[in-house]
Amino acid sequence: MPLGRLAGWLMLAPALALLFGVFLLPIGWFLAGSLTDFASFAEFWEEAQDVLFSGTILRVLLNTNGIGAAVTLLVLVIGYPVSYALSRAKGLVFTAILLCIVLPYFTSTIVRTYAWMVLLGRTGLINQILLGLGLIDAPLELMYNRTGVIIGMTYVLLPYMVLTLFAAMKAVDPRLLQAAEGMGASPATVFFRVFMPLTLHGVIAGVLITFILAIGFFVTPALMGGPDDIMIAMLIEREVELTQNWPAAAMMTIVLLVVTLLLYAVYSRFADREAPR
Amino acid sequence: MSGSVDLDAVTKRYGSETVVAGVSLVIPEGEFFTLLGPSGSGKTTTLSMLAGFVVPDEGRVLLGGQDMTRVPPRGRGLGMVFQNYAIFPHLNVAENVAFPLTVKGASKAEIKARVAEALAMVKLTGFETRYARQLSGGQQQRVALARAIVGHPKVVLMDEPLGALDKNLRYHMQVEIKEIQQRLGMTVIYVTHDQEEALTMSDRIAIMNHGRIAQMGPPREVYENPESSFVASFLGEANLVKVRRDGETVRGPGGAPLVAARGALSANEGLVFVRPEKVKVAAGTAELRPNHLPGQVLHASFLGNIMRYAVSAADGATFFCDVANGAGTEIHRAGDAVTLSWRAEDSRLLGS
Incomplete structure (x- = not known):
């Protein structure tokens, strides 16, 4: 093995050891322990069908995908112009936008979610302002329902989209845009025919990473959602903590893991690709 | 349009x-x-x-x-x-x-x-x-x-x-x-x-x-016909050599009298411009005539189709001369005494 590659692996070793110790090992243990309880494969298969094709899990999967899709779409719509501004900004403006995006990362998801609850509650800031202005007569239901989950998750996931798109947009050669303008293209044409196609791989990567993270969400839907907004991670937690049905939890974990890994395989193809040259 | x-x-x-x-x-x-x-x-x-x-x-x-x-x-x-x-x-x-x-x-x-x-x-x-x-x-x-x-x-x-x-x-x-x-x-x-x-x-x-x-x-x-030393030296090689006015006469290195078809000196001192390929190099010492200068070959470089000479003249002036390597061209060596000459039409006086 050449020295460079050896050095590369050595530098990765601590991270790999950590991942193995706190992630791979426990999850393997949990899955093996839960699934070896079955006396025969037939027994396992029967249980698996019960768990995976029950009404509950189908509804939860539908919730998970629906919330994931809605959040991803919102994040894209909000994130694209922000990334664009960030990719064009210089100096202080650049730093200001970047700080606004990254700073919330320095606090935990739970703290940020509680902050949203202060804003969105029945007597929260937003409702008080709207009531005070006379724009509404009764407080809006912004929390403990789908709206609250989507607002909270959109906020948490926005930075992932913005930073992914930013990388793709920064890679676009501004001289190409100028050239297009010189050849008679209007600003809209420059955007749709040159800029957008050149950043499309970033959009795909951003959408996939956002969706992958969204379908595994737990804290935000647990705190800000209502009884109809149960997502798969919450269901898994309930099977482990409340009903103590570990085999069922293990099966759901496998479903989530497989879906995530499949999406990740697609994602890495787009994320690793540089802008087309 | x-x-x-x-x-x-x-x-x-x-x-x-x-x-x-x-x-x-x-x-x-x-x-x-x-x-x-x-x-x-x-x-x-x-x-x-x-x-x-x-x-x-x-x-x-x-x-x-x-x-x-x-x-x-x-x-x-x-x-x-x-x-x-x-x-x-x-x-x-x-x-x-x-x-x-x-x-x-x-x-x-x-x-x-x-x-x-x-x-x-x-x-x-x-x-x-x-x-x-x-x-x-x-x-x-x-x-x-x-x-x-x-x-x-x-x-x-x-x-x-x-x-x-x-x-x-x-x-x-x-x-x-x-x-x-x-x-x-x-x-x-x-x-x-x-x-x-x-x-x-x-x-x-x-x-x-x-x-x-x-x-x-x-x-x-x-x-x-460059109008300034910048243009003269930016467009290809140029000899730009100090000259001074002496009554009605313009004198170059060693006091040699120079005649240029174009340009004029705005002050008592200035430059004469002549392209290397316009300068003739002949063996032997010059008689005192306008646009004829005695010199000594410093370097002779063979560039294939041309010979490039660096020739030192009086007062520390150096001229570059490109001579086409045509049929029967005389080749000079470093140290040879030569005479440089050019036509008034091929040179120009520049104010600076």
Whole structure:
């Protein structure tokens, strides 16, 4: 093995050891322990069908995908112009936008979610302002329902989209845009025919990473959602903590893991690709 | 609209720095006009003002007689070749060449015919479905050229289009660009820092320095009759030797009397300009006649088709002399005593 590659692996070793110790090992243990309880494969298969094709899990999967899709779409719509501004900004403006995006990362998801609850509650800031202005007569239901989950998750996931798109947009050669303008293209044409196609791989990567993270969400839907907004991670937690049905939890974990890994395989193809040259 | 291009005293400042200072140009339709100058001389900014990417602080830009000073690039109808080619990586050759027509909303049939014609003109027929990354530098250059001419613009701007190509390819492309320009009768405004390229291709050259036009004229005129030492030394090799006035006579190194057909000394001291290839080198010592100087060969370099001599004359002056290596040419060696001479018509006095 050449020295460079050896050095590369050595530098990765601590991270790999950590991942193995706190992630791979426990999850393997949990899955093996839960699934070896079955006396025969037939027994396992029967249980698996019960768990995976029950009404509950189908509804939860539908919730998970629906919330994931809605959040991803919102994040894209909000994130694209922000990334664009960030990719064009210089100096202080650049730093200001970047700080606004990254700073919330320095606090935990739970703290940020509680902050949203202060804003969105029945007597929260937003409702008080709207009531005070006379724009509404009764407080809006912004929390403990789908709206609250989507607002909270959109906020948490926005930075992932913005930073992914930013990388793709920064890679676009501004001289190409100028050239297009010189050849008679209007600003809209420059955007749709040159800029957008050149950043499309970033959009795909951003959408996939956002969706992958969204379908595994737990804290935000647990705190800000209502009884109809149960997502798969919450269901898994309930099977482990409340009903103590570990085999069922293990099966759901496998479903989530497989879906995530499949999406990740697609994602890495787009994320690793540089802008087309 | 005709293909004439005028700049009327345009000035551009960035902060306290004046990049282009009151440049005026009158370029008739069909002319191959070159802006030549060192980097930072303002030639690219001048071109950008013609293109519309930069709005001048003062002055006007006229295309075909119409004031276009504040019209954005897309309203100017110019063809453009960019320094880095600016080929769209997500579009293939045919789509790239079609771009100026597509954004104008031309019909499919027209686009197809024009693209085929333009690609044939740059000898890229058969490359329609390739992408930039599958093309060599020379081929990318041709795509850029085809895209610039596809809409049959009256005026085409070219910003150092051959800068990235090797010498041989450059020469071929120079010939091809010139051919296409003449066939289509278009006005070309060409920016380069390569003086040889400017001399080969242009009808007229404007030599720029510090944001101003130092001199403007046909290649032979600016080469043989430079009005300043900057132009003289920027365009090829030049002997610029100190002279002083002595009554009615101009005296060079060692007090030798000099006669120049053009120029004059504004003060008591100045320079005489003569190109190396205009200086004759003869064996033996000179008799005292105007434009004849005694000297000694310092170096003799063999460059194939020419011999280049460095000859020291009196008062520490050094002359470079290029002698064609023709039939029966006498070869001098370092240390030989020689006489340098040139015709009054081939030299010029410069104020500084």
